[in-house]
Amino acid sequence: MDIATRVWNHKWKIDPIVRSLIDDDFYKLLMCQSVFRNHRDTDVTFSLINRTKSVRLAELIDEGELREQLDHIRSLSLSRGESTWLRGNMFYGKRQMFTSEFMQWFENLRLPDYHLEKRDGQYELTFEGKWPEVMLWEIPALAVLMELRSRAVLDSMGKFELQVLYARAMTRVWEKVERLRAVDGLRIADFGTRRRHSFLWQDWCVQAMQEGLGEKFVGTSNCKIAMKRDIEAIGTNAHELPMVYSALAENDDALRQAPYQVLEDWHEEHEGNLRIILPDTYGTQGFLNHAPDWLAGWTGIRIDSGDPATGAEIAIKWWKERGEDPRKKLVIFSDGLDVDKIIQLHKQFHGRVRVSFGWGTLLTNDFRGLVPEEGLNPFSIVCKAVQVNGRPTVKLSDNPRKAMGPTEEIDRYKRVFELGEQADEEVIV
Known part of the structure; x- marks a missing residue:
C-alpha cells in the first residue's frame, strides 16, 4: 500500500478516519459490557480536553470537516462479519467473551449525538447520555481530532x-x-x-x-x-x-x-x-x-x-x-x-x-521533526467522563499534572484517599 498516494488523494468518504464501530480499543468493549451489566442507566457526560494549549485545534481544523467525520461515525453499525468475530472469536483464551444480551444491544447501537462549539481557539466537544452509549465516543473522537490535525498539516504538501x-x-x-x-x-x-x-x-x-x-x-x-x-x-x-x-x-x-x-x-x-x-x-x-x-x-x-x-x-x-x-x-x-x-x-x-x-x-504517531515548526509532533489530548448524574468526576493520578476535576473535589479526593506529596512528571504522550 502506498500511504503517501492515499494521503495525497484522500477524500473522507473513501478513507473515513473511523471506519467501523470496532475501530476502537478492545478495553472499551470489555468495559462497555461491564457497564451495560451493572450501570446501564447511569447518565454520563464525556468531554474533550486538550492539555497542549499551544495546539489550537479550532484554528487548524475546519469545523465542517470535523462535523462530517463525527456524523459519519454516528452512521456506523456493526457489520455481520464484525458481529460474528466478536461473538465467536477467542479472546484471552475465552470463546464467548461477550454475552448474547450485550451483543444484541451492540448490534443495534448507533452512537448518540454530540455537542460542538469553538472557544478560545479550541473545540469544545461533549457527549451526553447513558453510560454504555456515550463511552464508545471516546476513542473515535480522539482519533478524528488527531488525524484531522495531521491532514491539515499535510494538506499543502505535494x-x-x-x-x-x-x-x-x-x-x-x-x-x-x-x-x-x-x-x-x-x-x-x-x-x-x-x-x-x-x-x-x-x-x-x-x-x-x-x-x-x-x-x-x-x-x-x-x-x-x-x-x-x-x-x-x-x-x-x-x-x-x-x-x-x-x-x-x-x-x-x-x-x-x-x-x-x-x-x-x-x-x-x-x-x-x-x-x-x-x-x-x-x-x-x-x-x-x-x-x-x-x-x-x-x-x-x-x-x-x-x-x-x-x-x-x-x-x-x-x-x-x-x-x-x-x-x-x-x-x-x-x-x-x-x-x-x-x-x-x-x-x-x-x-x-x-x-x-x-x-x-x-x-x-512519531513524526517528530519531519515537518517544520513541530507541526506533526504528538500532543496530549484526552476525552474523559467529566460528569455522572450531575456530579463531577475526579482523577488524581500518580502525576499531579494529569489531575482533573473541580479544585474543591480534587482536595476532597486527596483527603479521602490520603494522597501525600507527589513528584511532577513530564506528560509524555
Missing part, C-alpha cells in the same frame, strides 16, 4: 514531498523495531489507537511489528486491525470505571470503597490475564495500602502514570508483603513509552516480574 515524509517515518519505525528485536524475552503490544497519525498508519505500524518482532509482538488494542490481521486483541480496563463509580458514591466512606467495587464487579466477569489492576486513579500507594487481600491474587498491574520504575517497585513490595511471588506477576508498562524507556524498564524488571509493554503514541 505527492513526492509526502512520499519522502512517509519514507522517513517508516525508516524511523523500522529502526525502533530493529532495536527492540534484540531484547530477549520482550512482550509488546500496540496501544496506539487514540492518538494515532491515521488508521492506515497504525495498520502499517502493526504489520511492521508483526514482521520485525515475530512472537515478541503480542497483539494490538485496535479491534478492527486485530480482526483484519488475525492477531490478538489486547486490553483490560481503564480509569473511567473508578472515576464514574467514585462520582456515584454518596459519602466519603462509599467514595473510599468505590475503586475496589469496580474490581469486585470485574472479578465476577473475568479471570486470568484480564485480572489486571490499574491502581493509579487516586494514587497507587494509597490504593495498594488499603486493597483487600483477594486483589493480591490477581494476575498483575498496569503502570500508567508517575515514574514507571517507582510504580513497579511499589507493586513488587506489595506482592511480597501479601505473600505473593512477584516473579509470577505481570507488570504492564503503558505510559509515555519509546524505545529507550522500554529497553531500560525491561532490563530493570525482567526476571523479577513478567514484563509487558503497551506502546502507544510514539509507535503510531
Whole structure:
C-alpha cells in the first residue's frame, strides 16, 4: 500500500478516519459490557480536553470537516462479519467473551449525538447520555481530532514531498523495531489507537511489528486491525470505571470503597490475564495500602502514570508483603513509552516480574521533526467522563499534572484517599 498516494488523494468518504464501530480499543468493549451489566442507566457526560494549549485545534481544523467525520461515525453499525468475530472469536483464551444480551444491544447501537462549539481557539466537544452509549465516543473522537490535525498539516504538501515524509517515518519505525528485536524475552503490544497519525498508519505500524518482532509482538488494542490481521486483541480496563463509580458514591466512606467495587464487579466477569489492576486513579500507594487481600491474587498491574520504575517497585513490595511471588506477576508498562524507556524498564524488571509493554503514541504517531515548526509532533489530548448524574468526576493520578476535576473535589479526593506529596512528571504522550 502506498500511504503517501492515499494521503495525497484522500477524500473522507473513501478513507473515513473511523471506519467501523470496532475501530476502537478492545478495553472499551470489555468495559462497555461491564457497564451495560451493572450501570446501564447511569447518565454520563464525556468531554474533550486538550492539555497542549499551544495546539489550537479550532484554528487548524475546519469545523465542517470535523462535523462530517463525527456524523459519519454516528452512521456506523456493526457489520455481520464484525458481529460474528466478536461473538465467536477467542479472546484471552475465552470463546464467548461477550454475552448474547450485550451483543444484541451492540448490534443495534448507533452512537448518540454530540455537542460542538469553538472557544478560545479550541473545540469544545461533549457527549451526553447513558453510560454504555456515550463511552464508545471516546476513542473515535480522539482519533478524528488527531488525524484531522495531521491532514491539515499535510494538506499543502505535494505527492513526492509526502512520499519522502512517509519514507522517513517508516525508516524511523523500522529502526525502533530493529532495536527492540534484540531484547530477549520482550512482550509488546500496540496501544496506539487514540492518538494515532491515521488508521492506515497504525495498520502499517502493526504489520511492521508483526514482521520485525515475530512472537515478541503480542497483539494490538485496535479491534478492527486485530480482526483484519488475525492477531490478538489486547486490553483490560481503564480509569473511567473508578472515576464514574467514585462520582456515584454518596459519602466519603462509599467514595473510599468505590475503586475496589469496580474490581469486585470485574472479578465476577473475568479471570486470568484480564485480572489486571490499574491502581493509579487516586494514587497507587494509597490504593495498594488499603486493597483487600483477594486483589493480591490477581494476575498483575498496569503502570500508567508517575515514574514507571517507582510504580513497579511499589507493586513488587506489595506482592511480597501479601505473600505473593512477584516473579509470577505481570507488570504492564503503558505510559509515555519509546524505545529507550522500554529497553531500560525491561532490563530493570525482567526476571523479577513478567514484563509487558503497551506502546502507544510514539509507535503510531512519531513524526517528530519531519515537518517544520513541530507541526506533526504528538500532543496530549484526552476525552474523559467529566460528569455522572450531575456530579463531577475526579482523577488524581500518580502525576499531579494529569489531575482533573473541580479544585474543591480534587482536595476532597486527596483527603479521602490520603494522597501525600507527589513528584511532577513530564506528560509524555
